Amino acid sequence: MLKPGRTEQSRVLSQEDGIAMLTILMLTIILTVIGIAAITTTSLDIKMAGGERIRESTVNAAEACMSSGVQVIQQTLANGAVPGTLTGAGANPVITVSPLESEIMGYPGYLGYADSADPTSGAAFAPNAVLTVSNYTVDMDIDRLYAQPISGQPAGFGVSAQGAGVQILYRIDCYAVSSVGGATQAAGRVTAVYACVATGQSCQRKI
Numbered sequence: 001m002l003k004p005g006r007t008e009q010s011r012v013l014s015q016e017d018g019i020a021m022l023t024i025l026m027l028t029i030i031l032t033v034i035g036i037a038a039i040t041t042t043s044l045d046i047k048m049a050g051g052e053r054i055r056e057s058t059v060n061a062a063e064a065c066m067s068s069g070v071q072v073i074q075q076t077l078a079n080g081a082v083p084g085t086l087t088g089a090g091a092n093p094v095i096t097v098s099p100l101e102s103e104i105m106g107y108p109g110y111l112g113y114a115d116s117a118d119p120t121s122g123a124a125f126a127p128n129a130v131l132t133v134s135n136y137t138v139d140m141d142i143d144r145l146y147a148q149p150i151s152g153q154p155a156g157f158g159v160s161a162q163g164a165g166v167q168i169l170y171r172i173d174c175y176a177v178s179s180v181g182g183a184t185q186a187a188g189r190v191t192a193v194y195a196c197v198a199t200g201q202s203c204q205r206k207i
Contacts, residue, residue, distance in 0.1 A: 149167075150167050
């Protein structure tokens with residue numbers, strides 16, 4: 001027969017074993033929660049980084065469209081019409097000569113065009129040009145705003161002299177859309193205003 005002291009000691013040891021098991025269980029739960037939180041945070045970081053890369057690519061595509069728009073304006077002003085080199089087979093961007101030529105040159109009635117490069121603009125959606133940049137389709141709209149004398153230019157005579165002393169302000173609007181896999185993956189827009197010498201020699205970004 002066991003002594004009362006030994007029986008009491010065995011009971012205490014059993015209680016300590018239960019506390020140890022409970023402690024281990026709690027630590028396991030805590031570590032599991034920490035692990036799940038770490039995995040979730042890492043997954044969110046990866047998604048955010050991927051989204052940022054897509055956004056940057058979209059903006060870069062729209063900026064490429066902006067550069068193309070400036071070249072179209074300069075070459076059209078210098079030539080007096082949209083050059084054939086911009087409308088030939090395989091040209092990028094693909095240009096809709098009318099009404100683009102009228103808008104750039106400021107022919108009578110050019111203010112009546114309500115075209116837009118915004119794919120969500122409904123019936124008004126009629127981009128002046130469409131540029132392909134990698135996986136992006138970029139719709140471009142060029143609007144002639146107004147012409148004004150260049151400050152500080154000496155007075156001149158003749159058509160060429162007047163053209164050299166006048167700058168024309170244009171708004172270029174570019175919408176970049178990626179449709180990889182048949183669904184729109186990303187969309188971005190860049191808008192800027194350029195002041196171009198009427199002879200097409202140079203254009204300067206204003207806004």
